[in-house]
Amino acid sequence: MATNPKLAAAAAIVADVAAASAELAQVLRTAPIAGLSGTAGTTNVQGEAQKPLDIEANRIFLERCRANPAIAWAVSEEEDHPIRLAEGGTHGLLFDPLDGSSNLDVNVTVGSIFSIIPATTEVDLLQPGSVQLAAGFVAYGPATSLVLTFGQTVELFVLSGSGFELVQADIRIPEDMPEFSINTSRERFWNEGTRGYIRDCLAGELGPLGQRYNMRWVGSMVAEVLRILSRGGIFLYPSDSETAKRGGRLRLLYEANPMGLIVKTAGGGATTGQLDLLDVPPSDIHQRISVVLGSKRQVGEYVGYVVDEGR
Numbered sequence: 001m002a003t004n005p006k007l008a009a010a011a012a013i014v015a016d017v018a019a020a021s022a023e024l025a026q027v028l029r030t031a032p033i034a035g036l037s038g039t040a041g042t043t044n045v046q047g048e049a050q051k052p053l054d055i056e057a058n059r060i061f062l063e064r065c066r067a068n069p070a071i072a073w074a075v076s077e078e079e080d081h082p083i084r085l086a087e088g089g090t091h092g093l094l095f096d097p098l099d100g101s102s103n104l105d106v107n108v109t110v111g112s113i114f115s116i117i118p119a120t121t122e123v124d125l126l127q128p129g130s131v132q133l134a135a136g137f138v139a140y141g142p143a144t145s146l147v148l149t150f151g152q153t154v155e156l157f158v159l160s161g162s163g164f165e166l167v168q169a170d171i172r173i174p175e176d177m178p179e180f181s182i183n184t185s186r187e188r189f190w191n192e193g194t195r196g197y198i199r200d201c202l203a204g205e206l207g208p209l210g211q212r213y214n215m216r217w218v219g220s221m222v223a224e225v226l227r228i229l230s231r232g233g234i235f236l237y238p239s240d241s242e243t244a245k246r247g248g249r250l251r252l253l254y255e256a257n258p259m260g261l262i263v264k265t266a267g268g269g270a271t272t273g274q275l276d277l278l279d280v281p282p283s284d285i286h287q288r289i290s291v292v293l294g295s296k297r298q299v300g301e302y303v304g305y306v307v308d309e310g311r
Contacts, residue, residue, distance in 0.1 A: 007150060009070035009091055010116045010133040017093070017114050018146060018157075018164050020064035021138040024057050024097075024112065025159060028140050031104070053104055054078055057097035057112065065093055073119050075285050077254060082122055082285060091133070092119030094254040094285075099137075100220025109141035111222025115258040125285055129257030129278035137258065139222045147171075147229065147262060154229065154266040173268040175295050177232030178211035181224045189240035193273070193306035198236075200305075209301065221250070225259050225293070229266055234294030234302065238273055247288040248272075252280060256291045269299030273306040 027036070036052045058078040065071050065085065072089030073082050077096040095114040103110055116134040119125050136148040144159035154171040157164035180201050187195065201213040216233070218224055224235045239248040250256050260270035260277035270277035270293040280289060292302055 006090065006118060006133055010150065013065070013068055013070060013091060013093055013116050014134055014136065014148065016064050016068050017061070017095075017112075017136070018138075020061045021112055021144070021146065022159055022163070023064070024060050025138075025140055025144040027056060027060070028053070028104075028110070050078065051098075051101050051104060054098050054101050061095055061097045061112070073122065073125055075125060075253060077251060077286075082125055090118060090120055092117045092125050094125070094257075096251070096254045099222050099255070100218070103218070103220050108218065109139055109220050109223040109226075111137050111139045111220060113137040113222065113255055113258050115254055115261075125253070126282040128281055129252075129260055132257060132261050132278075135258035135261040137222045137225065137262070139226050141223070145226065147226065149262050149265045151261065151265060154262055156229075171229050171266050173229060173263065173266045173295050174232035175297050176211075177295070178209075178213040179216055179227075179231075179233035180213055180236065180298075181216045181218075181227075181233065182236040183217055183219075184215070186240060186242070189242040190238070191240065191306070193302075193308065194236065194238050194240070196308075197302050197305040221255060221259065225263065228263070228268070228294050232295045232298075234292065234298040236302070237291045239290035243288070248290040250289060250291045252282055252287045252289040253285055256280075256289050259291070260293060263293045267296065268294055269296040271299055271303055273303060 031053055058076055069086045070089050070091045071085045071093050073092040074085055075082050075094040093116055097112055098110055099113050100110040114136055115132050117131050134150045139145045146157040146164050148155050156168040158167050200207045200209050204212040237249050243249050256277055263270050272290040292299055
């Protein structure tokens with residue numbers, strides 16, 4: 001990695017992100033005691049109500065990364081516009097500082113997601129996910145876990161008293177776990193392809209997919225993807241009739257792209273239903289997108305249903 005200046009700089013950025021995540025993990029552990037629960041009474045650029053911990057997580061990430069001379073630009077879910085950092089920097093850091101924050105008040109896993117790309121100008125921030133130099137996420141659960149890729153392999157680290165320690169190298173997604181993760185309360189908005197796929201999952205071993213599926217839904221993307229990396233399955237947050245005008249629900253640059261790179265590097269698939277997730281050309285830093293990812297076979301099966309619907 002040291003022979004490639006861009007990757008060496010990306011590794012230094014990852015170290016700052018890891019330090020920010022360790023600090024945030026400590027804040028999360030004591031948040032109810034410190035009075036950081038509830039809502040902040042403000043909204044972000046997405047129109048979503050902010051919690052005090054959304055604001056604090058964003059502050060921690062930005063403060064940790066400001067001194068890094070490689071980071072020219074930062075893009076955060078909590079900021080309306082890109083933030084200019086180091087003059088002469090060569091990289092962009094795109095992040096969701098606290099994913100799944102609606103779970104905070106019930107003590108369910110939340111996380112941070114990040115992507116590192118080559119970027120010297122603001123225009124450079126709008127590149128497809130295929131250009132990512134590194135991507136990762138941190139899950140704050142019973143353990144604080146960091147999942148990281150530089151595009152060759154996927155590694156899992158766990159936070160200890162001395163920092164993040166490697167616990168699993170070269171993660172590969174199992175192919176045959178019959179589990180799907182989708183918000184079924186949105187069924188009335190689904191397209192026919194999505195509806196047909198989930199119907200056939202629910203049909204079990206007597207249906208066309210030939211397996212008895214279980215459903216999982218945490219409401220935290222980091223928790224869903226961590227489970228898929230561990231035991232397989234498929235995660236779906238497709239665009240539907242209610243979200244189609246804005247492109248979908250999840251954000252392309254700092255949610256879909258990093259998760260897509262992680263899953264694909266681990267041998268899985270990642271799609272919008274029509275396009276490979278990492279091939280989508282961004283038009284806005286907060287662009288939303290349809291996201292389906294998981295084991296390659298199951299993602300391929302889902303795409304088949306969507307393609308058949310379009311014929």
